[in-house]
């Protein structure tokens with residue numbers, strides 16, 4: 001009995017990828033009258049997702065306050081427009097805070113991780129690479145060479161306007177800036193590409209939704225969530241206001257929820273005792289959905305997290321989802337006391353990524369070529385999860 005049971009996971013892991021691939025192909029042409037959400041999720045495609053991540057990596061690490069960052073904003077905007085998703089820009093000014101000699105260097109030997117979780121098991125050091133010479137690719141090193149300068153910043157979003165409830169909106173976000181002298185492929189090309197792919201699918205000519213969806217590509221996440229904070233500061237008070245009056249136009253629909261995507265692809269498990277990593281995506285890899293239990297909107301945020309969990313059960317082809325209470329350090333934070341807010345990731349941010357589970361994080365090795373199809377597929381499963389949930393929440397249907 002025991003040995004037979006032990007065989008089951010092995011058999012599943014051997015045969016599941018093939019059966020799932022066959023199922024995914026069958027879903028590509030849904031029958032008329034089929035679940036429209038399932039049909040929309042079926043429009044996600046691994047190769048298209050990879051191509052969008054790759055497109056973002058042509059701008060190197062996309063560090064905020066540089067020409068390569070501004071070129072990436074222009075490129076993202078052109079893609080969104082080509083999908084038929086009308087774009088707008090947020091403008092703000094970023095002045096770096098004065099250096100803080102006392103703090104800012106890790107959390108020491110504390111037993112509590114960022115966000116409130118408790119780290120366990122093997123932990124390896126993390127940090128941000130600032131040494132150009134650690135990037136062996138000379139072309140990429142040259143691309144990333146221009147230093148950041150303080151001053152005006154821009155970031156782009158696009159909007160799918162709801163038919164019957166244009167005044168209510170879900171915000172789907174990722175951050176397009178990065179650092180560390182690589183290509184910021186996973187942090188956060190993977191989340192940016194996910195948001196762009198959802199914008200493409202929801203902007204399809206036969207897709208309609210009852211409620212509005214906004215697709216936001218935040219800038220300045222890595223410097224302290226400054227882009228998302230600028231959005232909240234500038235637009236929070238505009239929520240639900242019809243402008244001009246009587247037009248049924250709502251420049252800032254009432255926020256119903258915010259779903260952030262930041263590092264979507266790498267779940268190889270805990271570092272080994274010698275500090276090395278499993279080179280393969282672990283078979284138990286999952287999509288981590290986090291809310292913050294200490295936020296004012298914890299109850300609504302938890303409900304939103306479980307909605308995504310249910311959508312994962314229903315629509316994700318390969319990897320399951322897990323819900324946790326320690327959301328931290330990403331662009332959903334400025335929203336979490338105002339509106340249900342969650343983050344979707346490859347791992348828990350505080351106890352797992354913070355303990356070294358992603359060795360490419362902020363390093364020169366965060367390159368498109370670092371990741372295998374199994375890694376990209378975890379990102380695609382997160383896209384299936386969010387797309388399914390948002391399609392349900394906004395009442396998406398397909399025109400016949």
Ligand SMILES: [Zn+2]
Pocket residue numbers: 175187188221262263
């Ligand atoms: Zn990030």
